[in-house]
Amino acid sequence: MPSIDAIIVEVGKQLRSATSFVAIFGPLPSGDQAAKKSALRKQFAYLAHSVHPDHASKGSEKEAAEVFRTLNKIRQAAEKAIEQNTYEQQFKPGTGPVLDSDESSDSEIQSAGSSYRLPKDSFQHGDFSVLYKGRMKSGDSVIVKISSEPAYNSWLEREALVLGQFRDAKATDPLSNIKPFVPALLDTFLIGGDGGTRYRVNVMSYVPDLVSVAEVMKAYPMGLDPKDAAWIFRRVLAQTLAASMAGLVHGALVPDHVLIDPFKHEPTHIGWGHAFKRDGKSRITHVVNRWKDYYPPEVFEKKPCGHGSDIYMAGKIMIGLLGGDVRKNKLPLLPKSVAGIILSCVESSRSRRPKDAREVLDGFTRAIRDEWGRAYRVLNMPVR
Amino acid sequence: MGGGNWDPGAYKSAAATRAATGVDDFDYDKKVRTGRASGIHPDLDPKKVAGPTSPLAGKNVRESRDNDEHPESLPIAVIFDVTGSMGQIPQVLQKKLTSLMDVIIAKAGVKHPQVLVGAVGDAYCDRYPFQVGQFESDNRFDEALRNIILEGGGGGQVKESYALAYRFAAYHTATDAFDKRGKKGYLFTMGDEMPWPNVTTKEVSDIFGVQAENDESVEELLEKAGERWEIFHLFSVDGSYPDRDDIHDRWRKLLGERFVKVEDSSLICEVVAGIVHMFETAHSVDQVVDDIGLKGAAATAVKNALVLVSAGRVPAHVGKGKAPTSKGSGTSDVSRV
Numbered sequence: 001m002p003s004i005d006a007i008i009v010e011v012g013k014q015l016r017s018a019t020s021f022v023a024i025f026g027p028l029p030s031g032d033q034a035a036k037k038s039a040l041r042k043q044f045a046y047l048a049h050s051v052h053p054d055h056a057s058k059g060s061e062k063e064a065a066e067v068f069r070t071l072n073k074i075r076q077a078a079e080k081a082i083e084q085n086t087y088e089q090q091f092k093p094g095t096g097p098v099l100d101s102d103e104s105s106d107s108e109i110q111s112a113g114s115s116y117r118l119p120k121d122s123f124q125h126g127d128f129s130v131l132y133k134g135r136m137k138s139g140d141s142v143i144v145k146i147s148s149e150p151a152y153n154s155w156l157e158r159e160a161l162v163l164g165q166f167r168d169a170k171a172t173d174p175l176s177n178i179k180p181f182v183p184a185l186l187d188t189f190l191i192g193g194d195g196g197t198r199y200r201v202n203v204m205s206y207v208p209d210l211v212s213v214a215e216v217m218k219a220y221p222m223g224l225d226p227k228d229a230a231w232i233f234r235r236v237l238a239q240t241l242a243a244s245m246a247g248l249v250h251g252a253l254v255p256d257h258v259l260i261d262p263f264k265h266e267p268t269h270i271g272w273g274h275a276f277k278r279d280g281k282s283r284i285t286h287v288v289n290r291w292k293d294y295y296p297p298e299v300f301e302k303k304p305c306g307h308g309s310d311i312y313m314a315g316k317i318m319i320g321l322l323g324g325d326v327r328k329n330k331l332p333l334l335p336k337s338v339a340g341i342i343l344s345c346v347e348s349s350r351s352r353r354p355k356d357a358r359e360v361l362d363g364f365t366r367a368i369r370d371e372w373g374r375a376y377r378v379l380n381m382p383v384r
Numbered sequence: 385m386g387g388g389n390w391d392p393g394a395y396k397s398a399a400a401t402r403a404a405t406g407v408d409d410f411d412y413d414k415k416v417r418t419g420r421a422s423g424i425h426p427d428l429d430p431k432k433v434a435g436p437t438s439p440l441a442g443k444n445v446r447e448s449r450d451n452d453e454h455p456e457s458l459p460i461a462v463i464f465d466v467t468g469s470m471g472q473i474p475q476v477l478q479k480k481l482t483s484l485m486d487v488i489i490a491k492a493g494v495k496h497p498q499v500l501v502g503a504v505g506d507a508y509c510d511r512y513p514f515q516v517g518q519f520e521s522d523n524r525f526d527e528a529l530r531n532i533i534l535e536g537g538g539g540g541q542v543k544e545s546y547a548l549a550y551r552f553a554a555y556h557t558a559t560d561a562f563d564k565r566g567k568k569g570y571l572f573t574m575g576d577e578m579p580w581p582n583v584t585t586k587e588v589s590d591i592f593g594v595q596a597e598n599d600e601s602v603e604e605l606l607e608k609a610g611e612r613w614e615i616f617h618l619f620s621v622d623g624s625y626p627d628r629d630d631i632h633d634r635w636r637k638l639l640g641e642r643f644v645k646v647e648d649s650s651l652i653c654e655v656v657a658g659i660v661h662m663f664e665t666a667h668s669v670d671q672v673v674d675d676i677g678l679k680g681a682a683a684t685a686v687k688n689a690l691v692l693v694s695a696g697r698v699p700a701h702v703g704k705g706k707a708p709t710s711k712g713s714g715t716s717d718v719s720r721v
Contacts, residue, residue: 109705118708127718132708146707152716153566154611160698189703190565196450198565199707200698281637285607289717299721302604 005060008051012067016139020090021078028087036082044075062263066208109144109201111189116144116203127252127288128152128273133206141206142186146199153190153200159273160188160202165246178242182269183207207261210268211381213317214255219381223323226334230368231376233318233342235260235267237364240310240357248275249305251284253313254291255320262379280304293326297348308350311357315345337367410478412531425531428502428515430552431593440558444594446500448519448559448569454496458569459519459559460488461613462656463502463549465575467510467538469624473649474503474534477574480650482526487653491676492661499525502552503532504573507545507580507587510537514548514591519559538577542625546579546617548591550605553613556592562612570660571613574652576623578634606638615639616659616693621647641693647685654678655689662690666697 018024025043028036048071049055056064081087108117116134124131126145129152134144147156163185169175187203213232216224224232236258243250250257250271257271276282284299296312298305316326319342324331329346331339341364347353354360408414415421426432434440438447448459462481466474481501488497502516512535517528538544553571561567579602588596609615617635625631635643646655654676662672669690673683 107705107708109703109707111703112699112701115705120708122708128716130707147566148716150564150566151562154568157698164698188698189701191703191705191707193706196455196560196564198567198702200566201703279640281603283607284721286718286720289719302721 003057004050004055005057005063008056008060008064008067011047011051012063012070015067015070015074018091021074021081021087024074025078028082033082036087037079040075040078040082044071047071062209109191111187111201111203114187114203116142116187118144126273127271128155129202134203141208143183143204143206145202145204146191147201150193150197150199153198155273156200156202157188158275160185160200162246162248162272162275163202163204164188166242175245178245178269181238181242181267182272207268209261209263210259211262212256213258213260213321216260216379216381217255217320220321220323223332224321226322226332226338227372228377228379229318229321230338230364230372231265232258232260232321232379233314234361234365235265236314236317237311237357237361238267239269240307240314241361242269243275243310244278244307244357246275247278249278249282249284249307250310250313251275251305252286252288253310253317254288254294255317256288256291258317260379262381265376265379278306280306284309294320296350298350306350307357308353308355311345311353311360312347312350314357315342318342319346335367335371338364338371341367410475410530410532410534413534416533424512424515424533428517428528428531430514430516430548430556430591444592445556445558446516446518446552448498448500448557448561450560450564454498454521456561456565457496457498457519457521457559458494458561458567458660459498459500459557460484460570460572460656460660461500461502461519461549461553461557462572462574462652463504463516463552464573464652465505465544465546465577465620465623466503466532466534466536467505467544467575467577468536469538469542469576470620471623473576473620473623474532474536476650477652478529478532478534480652481529484653484656485525487657487676488660491654492657492664493675494660494664496521497660501525501529501532502549503534504545504548504575505535506538506543507548507583507591508541509539510535510545513545513587514552516552542577542628542631543580544575544577545583545587546573546575547581547583547600547602547605548587549573550602550609550615551583551588551592551600553615554605554609555594557612559612568612568614570656570663571609571615572618572656572659573616574618574620574646574649576620576625576631578631579638602638614642614663616642616644618644618646618652618655618689620649621645622649644689644693646689648682651682651685651689654682654686658686658690659693662693663697664700666699 025040028039051064051067053061053064053068106117106119108115118132118134122130123133129145129147132144134142136142147153166178166182167185183204185204189201190198191201193199252271252274259268281304284305287295294313294316296309320326322332344354412425433442433444448457450457464477485499488494498519498521500517500519505513507513512533515532559569561569582599582601584599585596617639658672658676669687673687678686
C-alpha cells in the first residue's frame with residue numbers, strides 16, 4: 001500500500017498530464033446533465049478524500065493543498081464541460097487539463113525555444129509590467145512578465161540582466177548561493193503589439209505561497225510582533241547583501257520587493273529592474289511614489305547612491321513592518337539593542353550608517369537570539 | 385524624416401558631378417569661409433522645429449520615424465568635434481562618414497538605420513557650437529555632412545561643448561524605435577578633449593531656442609539621454625591630446641567602458657558599425673571585426689577600440705503571439721527624481 005504522500009504526488013502528476021476529463025473522473029452515465037453531474041461529484045469526492053490536505057503528513061501539506069486546489073478547479077471545468085456537452089472530448093494538444101474557467105480566452109506566446117500559455121487575466125502588476133501566471137508545455141506554472149509600455153522595456157531588460165547574472169553564477173562563485181532566493185529567469189524575449197510596437201517579456205519559474213512584505217504590513221496594520229518581524233528583517237538585510245555581492249545597488253528596496261514564505265521563512269528577492277552598478281557615481285533616478293518615505297535623502301539631493309542607500313531602505317521597511325512612524329523613525333517599544341541597530345540604518349547622513357549589511361545582520365542576529373531565542377514562529381497570513 | 389533609401393551609387397555620382405562642375409565637396413563650409421554665405425546652414429540649426437506634417441509640429445525635435453520602406457528604424461547619431469585641436473580630422477570624418485550608411489547596412493546587418501550627423505564646438509567662444517542634421521535613411525544625410533561649417537575654433541582649455549550633444553539627445557529627439565519598441569538608439573560623440581561640466585540656461589536658449597529651468601550638468605544630461613540612447617564617446621587618439629590622463633579619466637568616470645579610444649579616426653565608420661553590430665547581436669569582438677571584413681592594421685585598430693565595450697545585452701529575439709489583454713495605460717507609480 002503506497003503512503004498517502006506518494007498517492008498525493010501521483011494524483012498531482014496525473015492531473016497535470018491528463019488529456020481528458022474522462023481520464024480523471026472516468027466515463028459518466030448516459031442520460032441527463034443532473035445524473036452526469038451527480039456521478040461526477042461522487043468521483044470527485046473519492047479523489048478529494050484521498051488527497052485531502054488533512055490526511056497528508058507534515059511536510060506534504062503544501063503539495064496536498066496544491067493538488068486539492070487543482071482538483072477542485074478541474075471539477076469546476078468538468079461541470080461546465082458537462083453543460084456544454086464537451087466532457088468526452090480530448091483537451092487541445094499541449095494544453096493540459098483546463099484550469100482556467102474560460103479556456104477559449106487563453107492565448108499563447110512563443111520565444112525562440114519555448115511557448116507559454118497565458119490566461120486572459122493578469123494576476124499582478126509590477127512597477128513597469130503586467131504579470132500573468134502562465135504555463136509551459138510541460139504544464140509547469142511560470143510567471144510571465146510583460147512590460148506595460150514599450151518605453152518600460154529597458155527596465156525589464158535590466159531585470160533580465162541581473163537575474164541572468166545570478167542564474168549564470170558558477171558554483172564556485174559565492175553569488176551562486178543566492179540563486180534559491182531570486183526568481184529563476186527562464187526566458188527573455190520580445191513580442192509584438194499593435195502598430196509595430198514591441199514589449200519585453202521575462203519568464204520566471206513560479207513559486208507558490210509567497211507574500212510580499214507590503215501584504216504583511218496590510219495584514220498587520222498595527223504592526224507585526226517584533227519576534228515575527230525579526231526574521232523578516234534578516235531577509236531584507238540579506239537582499240541588500242545579495243545586491244552588494246552582485247556589485248549592485250538594489251535601488252528600490254521597498255516592501256513590495258521583498259517576498260517571503262511565511263512557512264519556510266525563506267525570502268525571494270525581487271525588484272531588480274531598479275538595480276544599477278555599485279560604482280560610486282550612479283544614483284537612484286526613479287522612486288516608487290507610494291513608498292517615497294522609504295527612500296534616503298541622497299536620492300532627493302540627486303547624490304550618488306550606494307550600499308548604504310539600500311541599508312537605509314531596509315531599516316525603513318523594518319520600522320514600517322513594526323507599525324512605527326516611517327517618516328519620523330519612531331519605533332514601538334523594543335529591546336534597546338534591537339532598536340539601536342534599526343535606527344542606525346536610517347541615519348540621514350550616509351557616513352553615519354553602517355558600512356556593510358553583513359555587520360548589521362550579524363549584530364542583529366545576535367541581538368534577537370539573546371532576546372527571543374532561535375526559533376521562528378509560523379507567520380499567520382489571513383486567507384486571501 | 386527618415387524616408388528614402390541610401391544609394392551608394394547616388395553618392396558617388398553626385399560627388400563626380402560636383403567634381404566635374406568644380407564644386408567643392410564641402411561647399412557650404414567653403415562659402416562661409418570665403419564670405420559668400422554666413423551663419424549656420426538652416427537645415428543644421430538646432431532651433432529648427434518639426435514640420436507641419438509631424439505629430440510634434442512646431443516642437444524643437446529631430447524625429448526618427450518608421451515608414452513603409454523602413455518599418456523598423458534604428459536611429460544612429462554621430463556628432464563630432466570640429467574645433468581646432470582636431471586638426472584635419474573633421475575633414476576626414478566629413479569625407480569618411482558618407483560611407484557610414486553603407487558600412488552599417490552591409491557589414492553590421494542593420495536593415496533600417498537612420499543616420500543623423502552633427503558637429504560640436506565650444507559654446508564659450510565659437511559662433512556655431514552645435515550643428516545638427518536630421519535622421520535620414522538616404523543620401524540626404526550626406527548633404528547635412530557637406531553643410532557642416534568646420535569652424536576650427538575652440539579655446540585653450542582642453543574642454544569642448546560635447547554636452548550639447550547629450551542635451552540634444554535628451555530633450556530634442558523623438559524616435560519610433562523607443563516609443564514603439566522600447567529600443568534605444570545609438571549616440572556617438574567623437575573628439576579629443578573633455579566636456580565642459582555644464583550647459584548653461586543661456587546656451588540652451590541661444591542654441592536650442594528653448595528655456596531650461598537650470599544649468600544642466602554633463603552627468604545629468606548623460607543620465608537623461610541614457611534613458612533612450614546607448615551613448616559612446618569615441619576618443620580621437622590622433623587628435624592633439626593622445627596621452628592626457630586627465631581627459632581619459634574624465635570620460636571614463638562619465639562613461640566607463642563606453643569611452644572608446646580610436647587610434648585612427650578614419651576608421652570611424654567601422655568602429656561605429658562594429659559597436660552597433662556587437663550590441664545588436666551580442667557577438668564577440670573577433671566575430672564583429674570579422675563580419676565587418678577588416679584585416680591587418682585596421683582590424684587591430686577596431687578590435688582595440690571595441691575590446692573594452694562590454695556586450696552586456698539581453699537577447700533581442702522577437703517571439704510570436706501577442707500579450708493577452710490590451711496593455712496598461714502607461715501610468716506607472718514610479719517617478720523620476
